[in-house]
Amino acid sequence: DTGVSQDPRHKITKRGQNVTFRCDPISEHNRLYWYRQTLGQGPEFLTYFQNEAQLEKSRLLSDRFSAERPKGSFSTLEIQRTEQGDSAMYLCASSPSSGYTDTQYFGPGTRLTVL
Amino acid sequence: QKEVEQDPGPLSVPEGAIVSLNCTYSNSAFQYFMWYRQYSRKGPELLMYTYSSGNKEDGRFTAQVDKSSKYISLFIRDSQPSDSATYLCAMRGSYIPTFGRGTSLIVHP
Numbered sequence: 001d002t003g004v005s006q007d008p009r010h011k012i013t014k015r016g017q018n019v020t021f022r023c024d025p026i027s028e029h030n031r032l033y034w035y036r037q038t039l040g041q042g043p044e045f046l047t048y049f050q051n052e053a054q055l056e057k058s059r060l061l062s063d064r065f066s067a068e069r070p071k072g073s074f075s076t077l078e079i080q081r082t083e084q085g086d087s088a089m090y091l092c093a094s095s096p097s098s099g100y101t102d103t104q105y106f107g108p109g110t111r112l113t114v115l
Numbered sequence: 116q117k118e119v120e121q122d123p124g125p126l127s128v129p130e131g132a133i134v135s136l137n138c139t140y141s142n143s144a145f146q147y148f149m150w151y152r153q154y155s156r157k158g159p160e161l162l163m164y165t166y167s168s169g170n171k172e173d174g175r176f177t178a179q180v181d182k183s184s185k186y187i188s189l190f191i192r193d194s195q196p197s198d199s200a201t202y203l204c205a206m207r208g209s210y211i212p213t214f215g216r217g218t219s220l221i222v223h224p
Contacts, residue, residue: 004158031210040123042203042214043159056211091158102210106151106158 002026004107006092012113013082020078021110025094032075033104034067035091036060043091049075050097082114118142121204121215130224134191136202138215141185144208148180150189151203153217159203163189194222 005024013019025032030051035043046065047057051072061067064082069075079086089111093104121138128134136150147166151159163178165171165187171178177190187206191198201217 033211040216042119042121042205042216044214045211048210089156093158102147103161103164104212105161108158109156111156 004092004094004105006090006107006110008110009108010111010113012115014115015082015084017082018078018080019082019112020076021090021092021112022074022076023092023094023107024074025092026096026105028096029094029105030072030097031095031102031104032069033093033095034075034077035093037089037091037109038087046077079112082112084114087112087114116141118213119204119206119215122218123216125219125221127221127223128194130194130196130222132194132222134194134198134220134222136189136191136204136218136220138187138204138206139185140187140206140213142206142208142213143185145206145213147207147212148178148187149205149212150176150178151205151214153201153203155200162202191220194220196222196224198222 007022033048034046037043049069064080067077089109091109093106095102095104150163153159168182175192179188203217204215205212
């Protein structure tokens, strides 16, 4: 399967704990995006990478959130000192950055529950 | 007012019906318009991608964009129970899309 993969698929944690999610994009896709989706809402943009460079961050991304994409391949999203309001689906998407189409392909998401 | 407005539904139709899903938007900078389908607890799957105004057809799906009215539509012909999902509209000017909240569609046999 050459689609976007995310790990883990589900994560349950206690408030105050740190969590880390991983995203593996489609091979050779230069752009990688992170989104957060809560129940009944569309995905909200968090941040994106062009290769290993983090080019844009949403104001939704508080200082408890950090994302990396070492070597321009997989990416990790870490949430420190989790809060109940962090409970959501965290989606990763990648795109080939060819011209202006920039079609994004989503992974299955990581569902986070903070108790 | 949100940049992208989408009725959450649910929209319930009988199998074989023509389904019309719509979004309105306020940002004139949006030039690229997408429709995604999302099954429960799965990631969104791209269905249609349109640049600027006009129509685009792909099998049973037709996407329409009216930039003058800031209104986009997705039509599904001969709807099937397997089409039951949440349909998200998305649009962008640069690289970062803005999504609607999604419309829940139920196609019953």
